[in-house]
Amino acid sequence: MSEKAKLQEILARIEAANAAYHERDAPEISDAEYDAIRREAEAILAVHPEWRDMAGALAEVGARPASGFKKVRHRTPMLSLENVFSGEEFEEFWRGKKRFLGYGGAWEFVAEPKIDGLSISLTYEGRRLVRAATRGDGAEGEDVTANILTLDVPRALPEDAPDFIEIRGEVYMTKADFMALNASQERQFANPRNAAAGSLRQLDASITAKRKLSLFAYAQGETSTPVAETHWEYLATLRRWGFLVNPLSKLVAEDGAEAFQDGIGTQRAALPYDIDGVVYKVNDLRLQSRLGFVGRAPRWACAWKFPAEKASTVLEDIEIQVGRTGALTPRARLKPVNVGGVLVTYATLHNEDEIARKNVRIGDVVELQRAGDVIPQILRVLKHGGGPAFKFPDHCPVCGSLAVRTDDDVVRRCTGGLSCPAQVVERLIHFCSRGAFDIEGMGEKTVQEFYEAGWLHNAADVFTLPGHEAEIAAREGWGPVSAAKLSAAIAARREIGLERFIYALGIRRIGENNAKLLARHYGSYAAWKAGMEAAVVIGSDARLELGSISGIGPAIASDLAAFFAEAHNLQTLAALEREVRVLDAASAAAVDSPFAGKVMVFTGTLSMARPEAKARAEALGAKVTESVSKKTDFVVVGEDAGSKAKKAAELGIRTLTEEEFREMAGF
Numbered sequence: 001m002s003e004k005a006k007l008q009e010i011l012a013r014i015e016a017a018n019a020a021y022h023e024r025d026a027p028e029i030s031d032a033e034y035d036a037i038r039r040e041a042e043a044i045l046a047v048h049p050e051w052r053d054m055a056g057a058l059a060e061v062g063a064r065p066a067s068g069f070k071k072v073r074h075r076t077p078m079l080s081l082e083n084v085f086s087g088e089e090f091e092e093f094w095r096g097k098k099r100f101l102g103y104g105g106a107w108e109f110v111a112e113p114k115i116d117g118l119s120i121s122l123t124y125e126g127r128r129l130v131r132a133a134t135r136g137d138g139a140e141g142e143d144v145t146a147n148i149l150t151l152d153v154p155r156a157l158p159e160d161a162p163d164f165i166e167i168r169g170e171v172y173m174t175k176a177d178f179m180a181l182n183a184s185q186e187r188q189f190a191n192p193r194n195a196a197a198g199s200l201r202q203l204d205a206s207i208t209a210k211r212k213l214s215l216f217a218y219a220q221g222e223t224s225t226p227v228a229e230t231h232w233e234y235l236a237t238l239r240r241w242g243f244l245v246n247p248l249s250k251l252v253a254e255d256g257a258e259a260f261q262d263g264i265g266t267q268r269a270a271l272p273y274d275i276d277g278v279v280y281k282v283n284d285l286r287l288q289s290r291l292g293f294v295g296r297a298p299r300w301a302c303a304w305k306f307p308a309e310k311a312s313t314v315l316e317d318i319e320i321q322v323g324r325t326g327a328l329t330p331r332a333r334l335k336p337v338n339v340g341g342v343l344v345t346y347a348t349l350h351n352e353d354e355i356a357r358k359n360v361r362i363g364d365v366v367e368l369q370r371a372g373d374v375i376p377q378i379l380r381v382l383k384h385g386g387g388p389a390f391k392f393p394d395h396c397p398v399c400g401s402l403a404v405r406t407d408d409d410v411v412r413r414c415t416g417g418l419s420c421p422a423q424v425v426e427r428l429i430h431f432c433s434r435g436a437f438d439i440e441g442m443g444e445k446t447v448q449e450f451y452e453a454g455w456l457h458n459a460a461d462v463f464t465l466p467g468h469e470a471e472i473a474a475r476e477g478w479g480p481v482s483a484a485k486l487s488a489a490i491a492a493r494r495e496i497g498l499e500r501f502i503y504a505l506g507i508r509r510i511g512e513n514n515a516k517l518l519a520r521h522y523g524s525y526a527a528w529k530a531g532m533e534a535a536v537v538i539g540s541d542a543r544l545e546l547g548s549i550s551g552i553g554p555a556i557a558s559d560l561a562a563f564f565a566e567a568h569n570l571q572t573l574a575a576l577e578r579e580v581r582v583l584d585a586a587s588a589a590a591v592d593s594p595f596a597g598k599v600m601v602f603t604g605t606l607s608m609a610r611p612e613a614k615a616r617a618e619a620l621g622a623k624v625t626e627s628v629s630k631k632t633d634f635v636v637v638g639e640d641a642g643s644k645a646k647k648a649a650e651l652g653i654r655t656l657t658e659e660e661f662r663e664m665a666g667f
Contacts (some may be wrong), residue, residue, distance in 0.1 A: 001614065003044055003048065004048075004051060005409075005410060006044065006410075007041060007044045007045070007048075007051060008409065008410060009350075009351065009353075009410035009411075010037050010040055010041045010044075011041060012327070012410065012411055013037055013350055014034070014037060014038065014041065015039065015509070015511060016323070016327075016329065017034055017037075017348075017536070025061050026183040040087075048148035054124065058643060063170065063566075068144070069142035069143055069144065069201070070143040070238065071136075071140050071141070071142065071143070072131060072133035072135065072140065072141050072142065072143045073139065073140050073223065074121060074136075074138070074139060074140065074141060074166075075166065075177055075221065075222040076166065076221040076222045077122060077138050077139055077293075078119060078135040078136075078138050078141070078168065078221070079138050079293060079296055079298060080138070080296045080297050081279065081297050081298070081301055081302060081303040082212045082297045082302045082303070083277070083302065083303045083304075083305050084302055084303070084304050084305070085260075085304070085305050085307070087258045090257060090258070090280075090302070090304055092484070094107055094254070094302075095358075097291060097299055097300070099609070100291065100299065100609050100611060101287075101290060101291065101609065101612065102608070102609060103287075106253065106254045106255075107253075107282060108251065108252075108253060108254070108256040108282070108283045108284065108607065109251070109252050109253075109254065109257060109280045109281060109282065109283060109284050110231045110232050110235065110250070110251055110252075110280075110281045111219055111249065111250050111251075111257065111260050111261075111264075111278050111279070111280050112246055112249040112278065112279045112281070112588060113248050113249070113253045113264055113271075113275045113278055113279075113482060114275050114276055114277040114278055114279050114305075114475075115170040115172050115216055115246070115273060115275055115501060116172065116191075116192065116193045116195075116260070116273075116274040116275060117170040117171050117172030117173070117192075117193055117196045117273070118134060118135075118170065118171045118172075118193075118196050118197045118200055118201075118275075119134065119135035119168065119169075119170055119171075120133070120134060120135070120139065120144075120148065120168065120169055120170065120171050120200075120215065121133050121135070121166050121167070121168050121221055122148065122153065122166065122167045122168075122169070122217075123164075123165075123166050124156075124157055124161070124162075124165050124166075124167065124460030125163070125164050125452055126163060127156055127157040127158070127159070127161050127162075127163065128156050128157075129145075129148075129149075129153070129154065129155050129156070130145075131143065131145050132144050132147070132149075133145075133202070136462050137435065137512065138296070140378045142201065144200055144201065146205040147200050147201075147202060147205045147208040147444065148171075148200075148215075149205070149216055150205060150209035150213075151171070151213050151214070152214075152215075152244075152372065153215055153243070153624050154241055154242040154243060157241050158240075161227075161241060162223050162224045162225040162227065163224045163225070164222070164223065164224040165220070165221075165222070165223040165224065165227070166220065166221030166222045166223070167217055167219075167220060167221070167238065167243070168217070168218065168219035168220065168613040169215050169216050169218055169219070169243070170215065170216050170218065170222055171196055171200050171213055171214070171215050172193075172196050172213070172214055172215070172216070172273050172274070173192045173193075173195045173196040173199065173211070173212065173213055173214070173273075174192070174212070174272045174273050175192060175272060175273065175274065176237045176272065177192075177211075177256050178191070178192040178195050180212075181195055181199075181211060181212075182195075187476040190343065191274070191608060192273070192274050194531050195211075195302065196213060199211040199213055199504045200213060204324050208569060214244065214273075215243075216242060216244055216245060216246045217238045217243035217244065217245055218235070218245065218246070218249075218279075220234060226285075228285065229282055229284075229285055229286070230285060230316040231281050231282070231283050231285060231288070232251050232283050234285075235249060239661060246665070248264065248267075250498050252280075253284065257280060257304075261278055261304055262276065264278055264586070265306060266523075268306065275306075276305060276306055276616055277303045277304050277305035277306050278303070278304050279301060279302070279303050279304075280301060280302055280303075280304060281300060281301040282300040282301070287300065288300040289361075290612070292612070292616070292619065294340075294611070294614070294615065296513075298464075306408065308369045308370060309339055309369070309370050310339070310367060310368060310369050310379070311337050311338070311339040311344075311367075311370070312337070312365055312368065313334050313335045313336075313337035313344075313366065313368065313370050314334065314335040314363065314364070314365055314366075314383055314385070315332050315333075315334060315335075315361070315362060315364050315365075315366050315378070315385075316333050316334060316335055316363075317332075317362055318330050318331070318332055318333070318335040318349065318355070318360075318362060318390055319331050319332075319333055320392075320393060320397050322397065322398050322414055322423065322426070323418065323422075323423075323424035323426055324423055324426035324429075324430050324506050325413065325414075325423070325506075325508055326402055326403075326414040326415070326416070326417070326420065326423050327363045327411045327413055328393065328395075328396070328397075328411070328412045329348075329350075329351070329411075330349040330350070330351070330352070330355060330394075331346055331347065331348055331349055332346065332348075332360070332366075332378060332620065333345065333346060333348060334346060334366075334368075337368070339368060339370040339376060344368065344370065344376055347366075347368060347376050347377060347378050348377060349378065351410050351411055351412070352392035352405075352412060353410055355390055355392065356364075356389075358378065358380060358381060359381060359384075359389070360378060360381060360390065361381075361384060361385065361387040361388065361389060361390055362385070362387045362390065363384075363385025363386060363387040364381045364382075364383065364384050364385045364387070365382045365383040365385065366378045366379075366380070366381055366382060367379045367380050367381075367382050368394050372524035382565065392412065394412075396414035396415075396416055396420060396422070398414070398416075398420055398421055398422040399414065399416040399419065399420040399421060399422065400416075401414050401415045401416030401419070401420060402414075402415050403415070413624075421451070423449055423615070424451065424457070424458075425447055425451050427459070427506050428447045428451065428456055428459065428462070429443075429444050429447050430504070430506045431459045431462065431504045431505075431506065432447060432462065433504075435500070435502055435503055435512050436464075436503050437493045437496060437500065437504050438493065438500075439462065439489050439490055439493050440485075440486075440489040441482070441485060441489050442484040442486070442489070442490075446486075448572050449475075450465065455468055457506045458572050459504070459505075459572055459576060460572065460575035460576050460578070460579050462490060463485065463490060463494065463579040463580065464485035465487070465490055466486075466491065469484065469486075469487050470483075470624060493580070493583060494579065494580050495580065495581045495583055496580060496581075496582060496583065497519070497527065497582075497583050497585065498519040498522075498523075498524065498525055498582055498583060498584060498585045499512070499515045499516045499518075499519035499520075499585060500515070501525065501580075501582045502518055502519060502528065502590070503515035505569075505572075505573075507559060507560060507563045508559045508562075508563075509555075509556050509559045510556070510559070510560070514552065515636075517549060517552055518549070518552070518560075519585040520585055521549050521623055521624060522585070523584055523585050524582075524584045524585070525582035531545070531546060531571070532546075532560055532561070532563075533563045533564055535557060535560060535561045535564070536561050536564050536565050543625075545625075545629055545631065546561075548558065549623075549625055549626075564608065580650075593620035593621055593664075593666075594620075595617055595620045595621055595622040595634070595663070595664070596620065596621030596622070597621055597622075597664070598621075598623070598633035598634055599622070599623045599624075599625060599631050599632045599633050599634075600617050600622045600623065600624050600625070600632070600633065600634045600635070600636065601624070601625055601626070601627065601628050601632055601634075601635045601636070601644055601648075602614060602617075602624070602635075602636045602638070603635060603636070603637055603638065603641045603642065603644035603645055604637050604638030604639050604640050604641030604642070605638045605639045605640055606636075606638040606639075606658050607638075607658060608658070613636065613658075613661070617661075617665065620665060622634075627644070628644050628647045628648050628651065628653065629651075630651060632648070632651070632653050633653070633654065634653070634654055634655070634656055635648040635653055635654070635655045635656070636655075636656045636657075636658065637655045637656065637658075638658055
């Protein structure tokens, strides 16, 4: 298999894992495996940076806000953390950050045990607690204010606190309280993390009040005035304000991190709460600001995870699932086994190559690895059960159409297209999911039910369902109230943001991150559609412009063009245009800077690291692309600038020296 094909396989696995975790709340691989395949993808991209345009899935983060809660937009994103699993990986992570900054000093870290719970953001205005929100997808979470008020958290801050501040932390349940909760009720939670999440996300706050939840505070979001110059000072301030801060947190030197990690590891089993690692944060907040963020995570922190847990069991069957793009994905059905306190029944098998490579057969005794409350990976076969080698199907198990695998694809796909019920239903489920149209009540079972009833054939049909309200109310399990609620939920989604609309279409490789990039670049639905239709023409300027968007690139541009080249997709868009209003993307011009809403290109050698310069420009509202066109507003020119600077001069585009850029950017 070529390196590029291998990368495509890994990215397909990451995209599938993101979809399972974020869209269906049903993870299919372990934290450890997810991190491992991300690292494998990054290793390939380090050698072949020209393929990074394929890797939009690497930037996705978090879990989407659930239905039933008011949505809250975080003023400062709540992102994820990059993970490391050894001293060598830890050192390499921080060496990379020094290269990014050109920093020659030694790091000073604040080390904090990584609590296995639910991230929360508390907003104080006028020094009073006014709102609490879950992390959600990092940009938007769920309003759980009423539930948080049942916990022991400060309702007000002292007079020396900022007038506005967001304080972040983790809601958790102790091991003892978890055992007591499970003993008191019929429904059994798998682990304290699930119990904490389920208890906090109750629509009835009185249920939350009956369960013992705790909160460790550990981070800061937006603030009207600075609180401290270092993170350690900030934690001390939180303690003074009345927040519970983990007493095991410690200020450590760069060369003391491994000893701290080992020490916490020896205490792990005896702690009253679950932890799955240690978070190391740069203590100097000015350095944190310079390091900034990349994709789904800050550059100034990482999580050093503990080793994954293992177990063995019997593989009872191999099942084939068909996704919305027609991909045939195998998964192992296992004899239930307890792995680290969680009863595991399924494991991912990725694709037919993986099955063949590990020689996995029905009836085998296999070794599993799990880290976190997710479905694990099969590491290896411990003992063959005597069954025949598994033969991967060459026909779709749902519609019977031929399932083919092209030379450059590691996935076998059903050729039935939208005539395949599995693909139609999966596309409709995706369309209604939380990150897309987020239609409350339109879950997997409901979509399947209405498809079988003949009411749903394409996405636009969702908006005709209120016309069947009386028929829906008469169906088993429904009624007038639930049918009316569904109609109201559908009506509430007749307006949608551009990024959600693009994501909802289910275009191959267009996850939430790439949808955001496209929405931000084009601004409006009309501009995006016109750009996509123009990009259908091979070699057109529009295709080149699309492929030059930072984070998109030519491979994804080809997938977008292919979508718009299909007549039935254009028919679906036309039908949706009659049913919904697509709102313009949130304007980058809201950022008060000379770069807000401008298209920028960097060329030549800069004294500052190129990634830091791009990140700064994007933070100030700019759209950074890789090539110069008529739509470019600024070209920042470093030493030894080549053809891009020449083209900027030919087109009359304003060029900036690095010094001018720094001054305008406020460096």
